[in-house]
Amino acid sequence: MNKYGIVLFFLISAILLLSIHISAEAFQAEVFPSLISPGEAFIIKITEAKTSQLPTAFLDGQEFYFSRCGECCFIAIGAVRLESKPGIHNINLEVGTKRKYLKLLVKQTSFPTVNITLPEEKVFVSTENLRRVEIENKRLKSIFQIVSDRLWEGNFMLPLENDISTLFGTNRIINKKKISVHKGLDIKGKDGEVVKASNSGKVVLAEELFFGGNTIILDHGQGIHTIYMHLSEFNVKPEDIAVKGNIIGFVGSTGRSTGPHLHFGVKVLNININPVSFVKLEI
Ligand SMILES: [Zn+2]
Structure with a gap:
């Protein structure tokens, strides 16, 4: 193998490694609605998740539970307490070995x-x-x-x-x-x-x-x-x-x-x- 061959070999190896890494990372997650009032529920939907395990989701120390919604698809219903503070709350997601944070905005709400x-x-x-x-x-x-x-x-x-x-x-x-x-x-x-x-x-x-x-x-x-x-x-x-x-x-x-x-x-x-x-x- 000449020096161009060696460079090409490393280049192809690097591209292959990168694509494997990307496919392992690749899952989509969304929260909706992402703007809610205290005492309201929201949905977390995960798609393209190539894992046999159910994902986990935590918000303010509370775990929310997923069920399957199809091939590589998981759904959970979460909620924030009536006493929860307005502002940004982070949902901590774990899908297989991968982690992701989703943002949920709790708005200031007055009750009668x-x-x-x-x-x-x-x-x-x-x-x-x-x-x-x-x-x-x-x-x-x-x-x-x-x-x-x-x-x-x-x-x-x-x-x-x-x-x-x-x-x-x-x-x-x-x-x-x-x-x-x-x-x-x-x-x-x-x-x-x-x-x-x-x-x-x-x-x-x-x-x-x-x-x-x-x-x-x-x-x-x-x-x-x-x-x-x-x-x-x-x-x-x-x-x-x-x-x-x-x-x-x-x-x-x-x-x-x-x-x-x-x-x-x-x-x-x-x-x-x-x-x-x-x-x-x-x-
Ligand atoms: Zn009543």
């Missing part, structure tokens, strides 16, 4: 405040009931921490298409002293009106709770749960699989409620999500 006057007996909770609430909350927390296989398919839907009475994130001042933040969406409804499953999922709870009254929780997989409260009746039982749009229960006013309505909640890995924005996500 409402003053509510209730008779004292609607606000007072006895020591015995406080104990009951504590036990129920512990149980709910453990339900929301479970990450099951994906059952959801396509967009989520509102379980009842009526006017909204209280928005997600509303600060409630009750009898001028007690402040609570509304962690779901109140949808107006008539007693007995049908309530539909927001997406396909397993019934992990269908029973009476102190505050929520007759409550259904669906586990959609990947850490996503939807909650339906104050129902008059159930149309499902625990362990049932509800298909998106199926009637799971009926509007009522059970539990701490001042009239028939549906309290609809969405949780992504125990993070409360604004249901109105969640059903707009194009999954």
Whole structure:
């Protein structure tokens, strides 16, 4: 081999090595929407990922879970807490041996405040009931921490298409002293009106709770749960699989409620999500 041959050999080797390196690096990742409010969800989509392992994604110490969406395609639903600070948040992605950061911008958002006057007996909770609430909350927390296989398919839907009475994130001042933040969406409804499953999922709870009254929780997989409260009746039982749009229960006013309505909640890995924005996500 003459000196030109040697130069050509090294040149071809360098090009080959570079192309192998590029193909190993090559995966596409996007987050949408990339501008959200506190208490909203987002989608991470990874394509052209030549790996057999599921990717991982972390944001502010919280892991979000992927499922497959085709050949070399993975999808995860992430979320930011209602208390999260406005500004740029970095999503740390790991695909095979490769890492990438995606930027998510959380915008400054103000939530409404409402003053509510209730008779004292609607606000007072006895020591015995406080104990009951504590036990129920512990149980709910453990339900929301479970990450099951994906059952959801396509967009989520509102379980009842009526006017909204209280928005997600509303600060409630009750009898001028007690402040609570509304962690779901109140949808107006008539007693007995049908309530539909927001997406396909397993019934992990269908029973009476102190505050929520007759409550259904669906586990959609990947850490996503939807909650339906104050129902008059159930149309499902625990362990049932509800298909998106199926009637799971009926509007009522059970539990701490001042009239028939549906309290609809969405949780992504125990993070409360604004249901109105969640059903707009194009999954
Ligand atoms: Zn509510």
